[in-house]
Amino acid sequence: MKKSRLFLVIIASLLLVFTMVTMFNTLTLKSLQPTPKHFNGTLKEDHAINTLSKAIQFKTISYQDRSKMDLKEFDRFISFLEQSFPVVHEELELEMVNGHALVYKWKGSDSSRLPIGLTSHYDVVPVLEGTEKNWEHPPFSGTVKDGVIWGRGTLDDKIGVIGILEAAEHLLKEGYQPGRDIYLMFGHDEEIGGDEGAASIVNTLNERGIKFDFVLDEGGAIVENMVPGVDQPVGVVGISEKGSATAELTIEGSGGHSSQPKSSTNIGRISAAIAKLEKTQFPADLQGPGEDLFEFVAPEMSFGMKYVFANKFIFEPVIEKILLGQPASAALIRTTIAPTIFHAGEQYNALPEKASVIINLRLMPGDSLEEVKDYIEKTIDDNEIKVTIEGSEASGVSSIDSWHFKTIQQSARNVYDEAIIAPYLMFAGSDAKHYDSISENTYRFLPVQLTSEDLNRMHGTNEHISIENYLNAISFYMEVIRESNQYSES
Structure with missing residues (x-):
């Protein structure tokens, strides 16, 4: 009985400390917005x-x-x-x-x-x-x-x-x-x-x-309803821009008549590669400019949202899951994959000897072209598919x-x-x-x-x-x- 009571006291104490720390972080979050000065000028x-x-x-x-x-x-x-x-x-x-x-x-x-x-x-x-x-x-x-x-x-x-x-x-x-x-x-x-x-x-x-x-x-620009929990319009100043690259995935061979297809065709293998990439996606991480955005808007949020972002060290997995729920916010925290062009086949009853897909990538700061290529190759896990990539990495x-x-x-x-x-x-x-x-x-x-x-x-x-x-x-x-x-x- 004494042990169970002691256990409850410890749990209650930990909860109290947790509440005190997180509330302190929330209530002491200060605005990072400068006080406006009245614009002085008369335009024609x-x-x-x-x-x-x-x-x-x-x-x-x-x-x-x-x-x-x-x-x-x-x-x-x-x-x-x-x-x-x-x-x-x-x-x-x-x-x-x-x-x-x-x-x-x-x-x-x-x-x-x-x-x-x-x-x-x-x-x-x-x-x-x-x-x-x-x-x-x-x-x-x-x-x-x-x-x-x-x-x-x-x-x-x-x-x-x-x-x-x-x-x-x-x-x-x-x-x-x-x-x-x-x-x-x-x-x-x-x-x-x-x-x-x-x-x-x-x-x-x-x-x-x-x-x-x-x-x-x-x-x-300045956009209304941009950030959940913020009633005011939010003006976003780009401090970096994502890199833009094009990856091409290509496979050749195994053509023939469509009446005798192999169990895995060129179209099927390229399609499987795309499916793996879309399912896996690049890792998400709330860091850099994306993290800076929420640091600046968090003090202006409603109390519930402010509480979450003021204690990001605890709630980061939850925040990232929420951000991944929408394409615009997901793009803030990961390199994105967008298959845009597919080439394969010329005749309905002939298996194509070559299939390829073009993928547009928008690279996060810190992600190099070589790292992105390696990630694609490991994710699709098909040595017969050739991966090439060209483009630019993110700006400073x-x-x-x-x-x-x-x-x-x-x-x-x-x-x-x-x-x-x-x-x-x-x-x-x-x-x-x-x-x-x-x-x-x-x-x-x-x-x-x-x-x-x-x-x-x-x-x-x-x-x-x-x-x-x-x-x-x-x-x-x-x-x-x-x-x-x-x-x-x-």
């Missing part, structure tokens, strides 16, 4: 709206087959920028790289300090043939109606180019001079990899020994503790005072990856508040932006320029 709204509307009307379309690109349209767009932003073109140095990538140098009061870079791209993806009739307003009309600007590029990413130039034009007219040099860099082929745009800009600047404190590109992970990130976070809060601004891992690609080699940090953030439907419109039908969002983007870029002046580090 009519000019800004009209300029973006006209910019949309230029068909600066990138095609995988570069011979299809109408570079005369790109030339006309560049001339349009010169007419629309006279002060920028009078006071800043403009250099054209490869004829169409643009680099503006805004000289600061102290050029000995490392500069910062603001970058976007002005090329857009094509409109899928046959879908033009599905647009409420023509995709290259730049229609302005009911507080909305319509057209390809309103979200991706002429809004960035025009927004940055509007901010610079406004500040220049006020007589503003930055404390350090600022480079405004605009690529013309981001949608097809940026090899002749951003990559060439980087090569040009690198040859001159120019390095950046930080570079800010497009990327995450930028600091969240430095003034660089805090500048972006503060600037976003100054404009969107109710939003929670947090770091995250970007799934898609951007020009930012090219700047990794010449910048201490690269960040990815489109300063607009979007719905999940808006995100689907970026490369789809009915791409548009509200005027309010667009004006807020300009305000944000003005704030980034001003806030970066608060820091004297070089």
Whole structure:
């Protein structure tokens, strides 16, 4: 009797300690959000709206087959920028790289300090043939109606180019001079990899020994209902982007007549390999940018969710299981596998002598191409299947503790005072990856508040932006320029 009572006392004591520790962790979780400052500025709204509307009307379309690109349209767009932003073109140095990538140098009061870079791209993806009739307003009309600007590029990413130039034009007219040099860099082929745009800009600047404190590109946005347990919109700043690779699995031999099939055909073996990969998946681990995201949003969560994330060391397996339940959150914590193309067979009654599958992979930071290939080979466990892989690994992970990130976070809060601004891992690609080699940090953030439907419109039908969002983007870029002046580090 005494032993059982002692056992109950020990259990009760352990539960009490457990409760005290976990509650302490929860109640002492402090917000990582800076206090918003009131945005100070008056924009020429009519000019800004009209300029973006006209910019949309230029068909600066990138095609995988570069011979299809109408570079005369790109030339006309560049001339349009010169007419629309006279002060920028009078006071800043403009250099054209490869004829169409643009680099503006805004000289600061102290050029000995490392500069910062603001970058976007002005090329857009094509409109899928046959879908033009599905647009409420023509995709290259730049229609302005009911507080909305319509057209390809309103979200991706002429809004960035025009927004940055509007901010610079406004500040220049006020007589503003930055404390350090600022480079405004605009690529013309981001949608097809940026090899002749951003990559060439980087090569040009690198040859001159120019390095950046930080570079800010497009990327995450401010989205409602993004994180469970958080009522406020969450703005996510990409501090890294996943690598993008293509794996091809191929098997040859064992063809013949379909009336006498072997027990395991080429199609069957490739299909089995795919099934194993999809069933097994890459290991999940809440770490790096994914972990940073929840560190920043946890203090703003409802009590129950806050309790779980404040005690991640206990609940991490539960958290990972929850995150794996949705594709978007699962992609935050593991390298993803997506079979996209299957090739096999030409005739209904003949066994194919060759079968292959193309798999798109998005690599987590720290996962190398060689490690991914080894994992695939071990998982499918079929020596007859040849595995090849090519692509790029994840970019470096930028600091969240430095003034660089805090500048972006503060600037976003100054404009969107109710939003929670947090770091995250970007799934898609951007020009930012090219700047990794010449910048201490690269960040990815489109300063607009979007719905999940808006995100689907970026490369789809009915791409548009509200005027309010667009004006807020300009305000944000003005704030980034001003806030970066608060820091004297070089």
